[in-house]
Amino acid sequence: MPRVITEPCVGCKHGDCVEVCPTDCFYELDNMLVINPDDCIDCAACESECPVSAIFPDDEADQKWVKINAEADFSNIKNITSKSEITR
Ligand code: SF4
Ligand code: SF4
Numbered sequence: 001m002p003r004v005i006t007e008p009c010v011g012c013k014h015g016d017c018v019e020v021c022p023t024d025c026f027y028e029l030d031n032m033l034v035i036n037p038d039d040c041i042d043c044a045a046c047e048s049e050c051p052v053s054a055i056f057p058d059d060e061a062d063q064k065w066v067k068i069n070a071e072a073d074f075s076n077i078k079n080i081t082s083k084s085e086i087t088r
Contacts, residue, residue: 001057002040003047005033006065009054015083017046017055026080027072028087033080034069 002025005017009032017033018026025039026046035046037058047055058066080086 001042001059002037002069003035003042003044003055004037004058004061004066004069005035006054006056006061008052009033009050012052012054013086014051015080015086016049016051018080018083018086020045020049024079024081027074028078028080028085029068029072033086034072036072036074037070038074 011031012033015033022043022045023039023041025036026033027036035055042057058069078085078087
């Protein structure tokens with residue numbers, strides 16, 4: 001049950017979430033970050049770091065956002081391992 005990122009993330013450049021992830025599973029879309037569900041170990045560390053409460057367990061999030069996270073083209077988008085790497 002991975003965490004997923006939802007609508008409040010659109011436009012956020014803080015990336016506080018990224019700094020605490022032990023498995024580097026954040027990736028950058030044009031206007032938000034997403035979590036690779038294959039890499040997320042569901043530790044929940046990121047959830048409380050997000051200032052706009054955009055991160056949820058996938059069974060508590062709208063399925064639209066679960067799909068946006070799960071179906072991202074992870075081999076062709078940027079893996080973000082530090083908030084300084086966020087370019088959007
Ligand atoms: S801190 Fe929250 S809103 Fe900001 S990039 Fe991370 S998930 Fe998105
Ligand atoms: S729940 Fe843990 S492993 Fe999953 S994205 Fe958040 S910090 Fe990373």
